[in-house]
Amino acid sequence: MNKKLVITSLVLALAMTNLSQAMADDVKDDAKKDTKIEEIVNKKDEKVTETYVVKEIKDDYVILNKKGLDDDLYQVEKNKFDKIKLEKGKELDITSDGNILMSNPAQFSKIYEIKEVKKEDEKLPEEKITDQYLVKEVNEQGVIVEKIGSESEKYMVEKKYFKGEVKVGEKYNITHNDIVMTSNPAIFNKIYDVEKIEEKIKETATITNIYKVKEVNEQGVTLSYYSKEDGSELMKNSEDLYTVAKKEFKDQVKVGDKYKITHSDEILTSDPAQFAKITKIEKVKEAKAPENKKPEEKNKNNNKENKENKKNSKENKENKKPEQKTNEKAKTANKNPKTGVESMLLPLGILISSAVAYKKSKNN
Structure with missing residues (x-):
């Protein structure tokens, strides 16, 4: 009986010892939790x-918050960002060991690298291609251009991409992403820049011709070649047509008017054609028929002419030479004092008398 009680007492004592040890371990764990700030999850x-x-x-x-999870917050010391410019809303790629420390907000156990997240267009830069294009048509929808060197490639470009007025025949550099929407004409997927090509024109290479107005409309003035500046090489019905903007003319233009235009030797290939550069436009004035003078003006002119004739006659008389005066006296001597008619009988009578005397002397 006593033996069993002793054994039972020993068992109970051992059980109590183990229980006390377990309770002591739990107390130690709780103390650790209270003293420890962070714990690896x-x-x-x-x-x-x-x-x-x-x-x-x-x-x-x-x-920071994990992208897409606004409430999943993390705290990182500033010195970890190195030279990154910190801005609210900026996205960052953080490479860690994957271990997160329990805190509020949470913290990374170890960070290997922090990098800025680049934008989509920075990650995959689009290809930019620049080609030369010729303006073929300008309408309400936009500007139709043709790739220089490839007549089959025509594109529609919105007017907003062009600076100032666009004219048929002008050339432009168009920078695009080489992606084209299939339409007729085709359309660029994205345009980066449109720049006009300024062609250098020699100042000496100029021509002056006369052109005749064939048509006047809202778009401009259509003219046909008429002649050279001096009137040579006249062509009244020439089929060489040219178009000029209304603003180039200083006066009101009418069909049939003629203009002397000084322009560059270069002609833009359009329909009608265009002068690459115009330096001067001058209207050709038509010659007027002489007006009939009034009777009063005629009488004044006649009186003036008579006075001048009398003056000249007087001067001629005063300037006559002595020989001329002698001859005039001789002529006056042969005149009949009554009739004033020159007499030719005296010289003729002398000749007859001489002939009769000669004949008598010969007979003797």
């Missing part, structure tokens, strides 16, 4: 990269 040994968004910037640290 998941133990991993690998590199994990995830995207986080800057939510708040403090003096010594930055608060």
